[in-house]
Amino acid sequence: MEKAVVLYPGFIVSHFVPMMRLAGVLIQHGYAVSVALIDPAVNLDDAFAAAVARAAASMPSVTFHMIPLVESPLTPGAQFILNYLDIIARHNERFHDFLLRSSSTRGVDAVVVDSISVEAFAVTKRLGIPGYVLFTSNAAALAAFVQLPSVHAQARTSLKFKDLRDDAPLDFFGIPPMPASHLFGDIFDHPESDICKATVASLHGISEADGILVNTFESLDAPAVAALGDPRCLPGRVMPPVYCVGPFVGAAQTSKQQQQHECLSWLDGQPDHSVVFLCFGSAGHNHSEEQVKEIAVGLENSGHRFLWVVRAPFSDDPGTINAGLPNGFLERTSGRGLVVNQWVPQADVLRHTATGVFVTHCGWNSVLEGVTAGVPMLCWPLYAEQKLNKLRMVGEMGIAAAEMVASQQGLVEAAEVERKVRLAMESEEGRELRSRVAAHKKAAAVAWDDGRSSRAAFLRFLSDVESRRQPRPARSGEGK
Template sequence: MKKTVVLYPGFGVGHLTPMVALAKVFLQHGVDVTFALVEPPVKSPDFSAAVKRAAESITFHVLPPPPPPSASAGSSSDDAPKHHMIQLFDFLGAMNAPLRDFLRSLPSVHALVIDMFCTDALDVAAELELPVYFFYASGAGDLAVFLNIPSVRASMNTSFAELGDSLLSLPGAPPFKASDLPEEVVKDSEAAKAVFRMFERMPESNGILINTFDSLETRAVCALRDGLCVPNRATPPVYCIGPLVSGGGENEHECLRWLDMQPDNSVVFLSFGSMGTFPKKQLEEIAIGLEKSGQRFLWVVRTPRSADHKFGQPLPEPDLDELLPDGFLERTNDRGLVVKSWAPQVDVLRHRATGAFVTHCGWNSTLEGITAGLPLLCWPLYAEQRMNKVFIVEEMRLGVEMRGYSEEVVKADEVEAKVRLVMESEGGQALRERVVATKVRAAEVLKEGGSSHAAFVKFLEDMETVTRS
């Protein structure tokens, strides 16, 4: 009888997309997969589109929404809205009952694979005596740090916020500034406590699948496997099974036809993820820097997020004439293209004309850039992206930092200088050669005999052993 694994991605397109890629690996190894899908409380066109694309080859079961909280449960003397991270954990915690009902309805389930935010599902797996594994959609370096952070904070008599730019040294990571940690961790808040609880519970699982490969993050992988990142308890088995990259195959978008007309490796691509936006002042500085650089560019511009914008809510289409400097589009028409809101990123990155990638350092985008063989210009915005920047620039040496991202605005001169450095200088050429070599290794690890292929086979063998026991 075929094995059946249920994948539980929570919500957010950045977490769904790599889990869809993981599902395809299961299918390649003869394991059936079913998604237990949570519909976001705020409708997301990006999420819906990702599900629609994947549903052609993968089974999705949409879990019924949880009952609304009772008036007494929702009452509070504090009328301030909860942090979006608290709302996320509360919502996913309330999904335990529908998830339990769905798992019980299936004729056979051999394991449950959950997203990092679905920690409460550990309780469902324990109740049903199911093996449960985390799929960590970011890198091994982040995981090494974050597994350690709760105990580090508990041993401190100050906060990470008060440490500011002081350096932290943790197993698996180069020294990094305390301010590089995610905002939710830096501030002593209810959101921080929820995040700490998430990482404290990860070792309860039967193992952790990571979307990375051994040679990309050697230091972090060794620290995890040597048990250096989880103080005072055993670290579950860690399986580096990446790089898992979804997408590709788009042929109709205008930007791809435009790229077809550009020389090889000549275009700088700027894109900042599904949540990344900038105020008008920053967009103007980017535009001036690009124009002064003289380089070809393809730039995805999104409408700036307003102060009252709800987390996860789609943004309206941007008004480029209002957001960008007067005459910019006309003056750069012969060497640049600005597209509104979205571009087929994987196809753009893999296009022969694309020569560099200005990125927010989200892990999906990072792997997409690396597997396309492109140097990364790192401009982190939120979540774990500052940590990713540290690993990309200092550990992997596959990118350069766009200085000023932590200040009010990155200046046009910095945009111009870094674009020129990557596209024109000897240093940029050396960077490009390192990335191309990493691209080759990234392809090899997924082939039979490669480290990630072997790690997935070992995971399936271990899962079989746990299931039998």
Template sequence: MTAKTFVLYPSLGVGHLNPMVELAKHLRRRGIGVVVAVIDPPDNDAASAEATARLAAANPSITFRILPAPSSPDVGAHPVKRSHDTLRLAKPVLREFLRSLPAVDALLLDMFCVDALDVAAELAIPAYFFFSSGAGALAVLLHLPYYYPTVPSFREMGKEALLRFPGMPPIRAVDMVATVQDKESDPTKVRLYQFKRMTEGRGVLVNSFDWLEPNALKALAAGICVPDKPTPRVYCIGPLIDARKKGTSGGERHACLPWLDSQPRQSVVFLCFGSKGAFSEPQLKEIARGLESSGHRFLWAVRSPPEEQITSPEPDLERLLPAGFLERTKDRGMVAKKWVPQAEVVQHEAVGAFVTHCGWNSTLEAIMAGLPMICWPLYAEQATNKVFMVEEMKIAVPLDGYEEGGLVMAQEVEAKVRLVMETEEGRKLRERLVQTRDMALDAVKEGGSSEVAFDEFMTDLENPLH
């Protein structure tokens, strides 16, 4: 049997590219040929081109193709609408590219690339979605086009109003996806269109594992999230994460790693907020005060405040943090500018807690390291992830005060750090995470649920009856 070739089609931006590459590596390990087709409009950020080049160099067995495509002509539109328009306008470019390949056995689409379904149908290529977040978020988003028309805008409901979705714990209105808070807005209309069309795919590959999200998977399998048509089959094939151990990423080790080597086991609180996570100067000062008064060791990745990032990408720590903070905490804390190798840090045995923005990739990395989390969601579906992590999976505790751009106070930072690092509740959280890590490892080994699900997806692909 000749090897299959899959084309992976990520949405715009680095955040969508990285999970797709983890999927590509997974496919390559199974002997499947992979082409990652990256749309590059003229106004796309340079970071995406850099990231593509870096990923291509690091993964020589995966083919990357940059497809130059027109940008959205609507220059003043919301970024969600512009991105959607650009992907729609890229359809002819994608069509020509797919036609140029000797064979394409499947098209694996990012959740926002729904208009590519038209190209797949035209060329008779089976199209599946890859959903890089959890099954809980998928269940909520697939139901949203049916739920939202019957209620007011989430923004108008009052932040404590509880929303009820099939099979899910109640979600506060303020914790719903940031881009759908106002139902009359362009971004909401785009998202509802995308979530509705996702059901046209032949199936959805989800970066999660069965044991972690049984209620969401039950609701999806029962078809109650999508009331008016069949729900595509969901295959949990995760966790797909970059599982490199420390020291294997080549080149110099980041300065934080030798520092961690010298710290006691599970003694360090790690704070890191993803590629876009940046705070105002007042908020940085509150975090610093909370860490200092907690008395715990910490490693903290700090970016310049959002409004300063273009003029001063390197944060001026002396100015941004409280006077004397760096000096007073130098024996037990390390502040890193901009970036740390998160995948290696969370696996380090000195780390005992992780203050995170609840990006799904970061959540899975922490699960694979058995690391308790303190949740500080910032954008996208992170606040929704937080609800599942705290209420359903019981692998995290939430910080209070972040909602609607509010300040999280120093006392709150200190209280949650102490809770995880010092209390009985923190000990139970740690035990739960050891169990969760063991179940994740079970899922991805031979005969585990994620491996079985992947085999079922491959069998479905062979099925001509769709």
């Protein structure tokens, strides 16, 4: 009897990519996998459509089903999360119809949604299908997120919002205190806003899942994993099973794809561990033109080789990239630097022997790619849980140097860029970082071996799915 899982990854690249890695592992274990996608036109980000196209082309065993778009697409800006949650809710009926058709034909054993799409559990519960979350960040972020609704409620009751707006520490069970601004500062700045209420409801919904798969491995996240298994993490409620099944990281490109990208050929000509790689995420974060110039001057003055992915606001045309950089910068750094403003195969860049340091926005997918490649990091957190990730990367994990520090004007100045690059590339501290991240790389490499933590966790997940399996509808001709 065929086993089947439906994945519902939402429409953010950083959530979609790990979900596709999960799809590959499910197929290896004998499951038929369908991916339900709201029409990619919902997201105006070209990077998402490109990621979907790459996955569809490289995973012929996976069935991709497009859910027709309801009304208007996602609009960028400050209302992003509210808009996102509303779109998921508005597509629930069409998602319901798709699951109903799937259940009536070959059956559906489980649905796995991304952590922002838990509104879809209204559909799975109605149909009696087990619903799981793939949490694409780490165990510490999960511990904070599931506790945040109760912390928020306590703050409302005790009228502590002013203190939290002033960045008083948030206290969570099992993880170090952190400033409120490090996690959804808006819900403490504007506690009665629609964004706040929707965000808190969404976070509450994560713990309503039948189980939570986390994109991490136990040795990297041990204190937080232990906290998630403690009843004190979620007092008065029952935490669903947590399965640490990572690392799910970007897949290596084929030889043909590698040859098509100039940056890998350029890296082939650089000495081992000599290149500073700067990339700020699949979402294509745009630094201001002033910030871009400060980075350029810092890199030039450092004297080190660099590969820099610039998503500048002034143009998407590679032919005009020079317009936003200091006069003569590309000419002066020719040979030791390469600047691109398009998608690059980040996982392959990090695995290349020439890459020595990774300047990252601390998105968890990027952190895992750095860890699995054994590359030490410099932190430049921008949004979401990235500041929490930074605290742990610099602290308990010991895989990154301290954060790039901005001036009072909000700019990370050229001198700071130069200082941090030299620290990572030239100092004893930089050598210690490389040693520590190498140890985590070894642990990541064996996490999916027989009997190791991630494989064992994934097998527990499959056992859970099997135990909840419902009788299949009879097909025409069966049983005769």
